[in-house]
Amino acid sequence: MKLLVFGQTGQVARELQRRAPGASYLGRAAADLTDPAACAAALRAARPDAVINAAAWTAVDRAETEEAEATVVNGDAPGAMALAAADLGIPLVHISTDYVFDGAGTKPWQPNDPVAPLGAYGRSKLAGEVAVRAAGGAHVILRTSWVFSAHGANFVKTMLRLGADRPALRVVADQIGGPTPAGDIAATCLTLATALRDGAEGGTHHYGGAPATSWAGFAREIFALAGLAVTVEDIPTEAFPTPARRPANSRLDGSTLQTAFGIAPPDWKAGLAEVIAELKGAGA
Numbered sequence: 001m002k003l004l005v006f007g008q009t010g011q012v013a014r015e016l017q018r019r020a021p022g023a024s025y026l027g028r029a030a031a032d033l034t035d036p037a038a039c040a041a042a043l044r045a046a047r048p049d050a051v052i053n054a055a056a057w058t059a060v061d062r063a064e065t066e067e068a069e070a071t072v073v074n075g076d077a078p079g080a081m082a083l084a085a086a087d088l089g090i091p092l093v094h095i096s097t098d099y100v101f102d103g104a105g106t107k108p109w110q111p112n113d114p115v116a117p118l119g120a121y122g123r124s125k126l127a128g129e130v131a132v133r134a135a136g137g138a139h140v141i142l143r144t145s146w147v148f149s150a151h152g153a154n155f156v157k158t159m160l161r162l163g164a165d166r167p168a169l170r171v172v173a174d175q176i177g178g179p180t181p182a183g184d185i186a187a188t189c190l191t192l193a194t195a196l197r198d199g200a201e202g203g204t205h206h207y208g209g210a211p212a213t214s215w216a217g218f219a220r221e222i223f224a225l226a227g228l229a230v231t232v233e234d235i236p237t238e239a240f241p242t243p244a245r246r247p248a249n250s251r252l253d254g255s256t257l258q259t260a261f262g263i264a265p266p267d268w269k270a271g272l273a274e275v276i277a278e279l280k281g282a283g284a
Contacts, residue, residue: 001197003190004046006031006039006081007054011149012095015186016054024048026055033057033073036080043084050193051085052093053078054186060099060121061243067120074124079131086137091196093189098145098177098208100126103247106176108212110253111143111204118245129204140192141204142185142257145250146218148271149182150278155215159222160279163230173216173234177250178208181271188263195261205260208252209268221269225276 003020007013008027017025024046031042033055043051057063057073078094085092099122100115117123129141148156162169188207196202213221216234223230237246254265 001194002049003052003193004043004048004050005052005054006033009152010054010056010058011147011152011154011182012054012185012189014151015149015183016052016189018183019186020190033077034069036072036077039077040080040084043081043090044088047088048090050091050093050197051081052189052193053081054095054189056095057121057124060119063120063124064243067124070120070124071127075127075131078128079135082132082135082137082139086135089137091138091193091202092132093140093142093192093196094128094132095185095189096129096141096143097122097125098143098247098250098252100129100143101247103249105249106251108251108253109206109249111206111256118247121244138196138202140196140202142189142192143204143206143252144180144185145177145208145252146179147182147185148179148275150275150282151182155218156222156272156275157279159219160226160228163223163226163228166230168231168233169219170233170235170239171216171219172237172240173214174236175246175248175250176212176214178210178212178252178265179218179268179272180207180209181266181268181275183274184266184271191261191263201260203256203260205257206252206254207257207263208250208254208265209271210265212251221272222276225273
């Protein structure tokens with residue numbers, strides 16, 4: 001399969017390169033998401049069998065003051081890709097987020113639950129979802145949460161860095177979600193791209209790690225697997241204010257993905273063990 005991937009240095013894009021080294025990867029120099037027309041032109045020029053959009057504006061807090069820019073990257077660019085792909089009859093896999101929900105309640109979010117983003121980042125990602133659907137082509141929108149890997153900036157690497165120097169850390173305990181290994185997201189995107197190319201029905205699906213935990217619980221598992229003697233103190237969200245509001249409930253129900261494609265929620269603890277082993281092997 002001739003595969004085109006938007007994204008080159010992000011967590012999922014890096015993991016895709018491991019699993020599909022023969023695909024074409026477009027970084028900012030080849031397809032800048034601040035220029036949606038250029039993204040569409042790159043897709044038309046490549047004429048692949050399938051497209052995965054693994055590129056996005058992920059600076060959640062900065063989006064609060066730069067919403068217009070975030071919306072171009074997360075909304076307008078995916079829309080332009082989707083229109084070009086639909087015109088050429090090429091399926092698209094687009095990665096989205098739990099931030100499209102308001103985080104209320106405790107039940108895992110279903111794909112068809114009402115959306116109500118709390119902030120600019122969520123609104124920008126929702127704009128991308130709307131644009132991809134409106135294009136009318138074959139697609140899967142894959143919402144995920146709490147992405148981590150051995151690459152880039154993420155919660156795991158932050159905890160390991162802080163835990164190396166501090167005997168105790170205060171971590172938010174009232175936000176609950178599913179940490180999701182970027183490697184598993186990449187593998188799922190490849191499966192979906194192949195299935196869509198072969199005529200499978202698309203739609204919106206959820207893919208979040210299991211079992212659900214808090215950021216504090218996630219931190220404890222990180223330190224345990226890394227062999228760091230760090231005490232984690234549970235704190236409420238209000239004790240750690242951020243420019244952008246975070247959803248309290250980021251649980252995602254992945255049952256539709258499992259029914260349609262046979263893809264079960266990933267075991268984030270197993271994925272975490274692999275990431276920590278990789279970081280140790282790299283001397284990080």
